[in-house]
Amino acid sequence: MKLKQISIFLENKKGRLKKAINVLSQSKINIRALSIADTSEFGILRLIVPEVDKARTILVKNQFVVKVNDVIAVEVPDKPGGLDGILDILHQADINVEYIYAFVEKKTDNAIVVIRTENIEEGLKTLKKANATVLSPEEVYNL
Numbered sequence: 001m002k003l004k005q006i007s008i009f010l011e012n013k014k015g016r017l018k019k020a021i022n023v024l025s026q027s028k029i030n031i032r033a034l035s036i037a038d039t040s041e042f043g044i045l046r047l048i049v050p051e052v053d054k055a056r057t058i059l060v061k062n063q064f065v066v067k068v069n070d071v072i073a074v075e076v077p078d079k080p081g082g083l084d085g086i087l088d089i090l091h092q093a094d095i096n097v098e099y100i101y102a103f104v105e106k107k108t109d110n111a112i113v114v115i116r117t118e119n120i121e122e123g124l125k126t127l128k129k130a131n132a133t134v135l136s137p138e139e140v141y142n143l
Helices: 016-026 052-061 082-092 120-129 137-141
Strands: 003-011 033-038 042-048 065-077 097-104 110-117 133-135
Touching: 003 016, 003 052, 003 110, 003 137, 016 042, 016 052, 033 097, 033 110, 052 065, 065 082, 065 120, 065 137, 082 097, 082 110, 082 120, 110 120, 120 133, 133 137
Parallel strands: none
Antiparallel strands: 003 042, 003 065, 033 042, 065 110, 065 133, 097 110
């Protein structure tokens, strides 16, 4: 169950992040999770949104460089060691994690971790085999 993620290239200039978020807000697109990584010159804003195609289209129309990637959303116990267990599953299978970000789900005692691995299919297969709770896109969008 792959989840679609939007990655937006942002120049590290005043107002650029605000503009991207405003474009989505004006289009009534809800952001379920986000992460931003930056350097002195640019940043990459990563978003999980329910309406990926609509968000991509509206961002491109507003002169943003956008890429859609597959990621994995996995439920993790929200306690010390919860994330370590998931990372250990991937490490034992020799699967490289490119990046992760997390958010806490309001309805349960678990956190949700978004994971990008070099090989998404192998990452999914490994996590499922280890009985990790991999969430479907619908489950994430409806949190």
